[in-house]
């Protein structure tokens with residue numbers, strides 16, 4: 508990674524190296540061992556430092572935290588793998604050491620296993636996940652075992668009668684609920700063996716990929732992911748749009764939060780505090796760019812940056828050539844407005860709105 512850091516790679520290039528090389532190597536090791544948390548934290552720290560700072564020293568200045576980057580693109584992240592989650596679902600081949608670790612994962616794995624009743628000889632009546640309500644002792648308490656008169660280690664076969672359930676008379680409201688929940692839903696099959704299925708997989712057998720999707724915490728989808736991430740995207744443009752939409756660009760208004768004395772006036776119009784909303788929407792410079800692009804496309808003039816992003820995300824999401832061109836133009840416009848702002852601040856070079864618009868449209872042709 509140190510040798511990569513010395514090369515002048517773009518953010519998109521660094522992201523590609525992390526997702527295709529580093530993460531593949533690490534997932535290989537995760538499939539052999541359950542790595543200690545400290546090792547995983549160290550690997551993730553290195554990846555973050557390389558991604559944001561192009562170094563192996565520190566990720567200071569990271570604009571988005573690592574866990575958020577590991578959300579899928581539809582949920583606003585960059586689709587990297589969280590090694591912490593990945594590591595918890597791989598089965599280690601080193602049973603002597605990994606076996607001990609596996610024991611700690613049993614509780615997590617149990618929730619993902621479902622027992623399908625056959626003859627009821629292999630399923631534990633109170634502890635296994637066969638009933639529509641889940642494991643009975645877990646959900647109804649140990650008292651129901653006493654109330655039922657069956658032992659706590661009883662197998663399901665004690666309530667199986669051929670292809671039907673035995674329903675012993677009971678005064679316990681909870682046992683009645685358990686019996687009622689079984690009506691019309693599920694029946695044992697006398698001739699079959701009990702089976703076990705892995706809930707996360709459509710094939711019902713264990714696969715690492717499906718389990719990872721199941722186990723990682725799900726975020727709600729963002730409506731704009733197709734606006735930013737699509738097959739013909741220009742990675743450096745998409746990256747700036749992604750940061751702008753998440754409001755993670757280092758605008759002057761954001762800098763002012765930790766350096767109150769900074770002058771946060773917009774350098775494009777010299778009128779107004781430089782927020783994302785201002786820079787990409789309210790600013791007269793940005794307005795001129797959008798107006799020119801609106802004249803060439805179906806992008807309407809809306810009330811705010813957020814509305815514009817929402818409208819674009821909802822309306823411009825197809826893969827047609829026309830919509831792809833609009834998306835390319837839109838991302839390029841956001842990129843060039845940001846570049847113009849950077850040029851004025853760092854190089855004191857000025858380009859007109861016409862030049863920025865031309866650059867936004869020319870690159871797509």
Ligand SMILES: [Zn+2]
Pocket residue numbers: 773774775776777778779785786789790791792
């Ligand atoms: Zn401005």
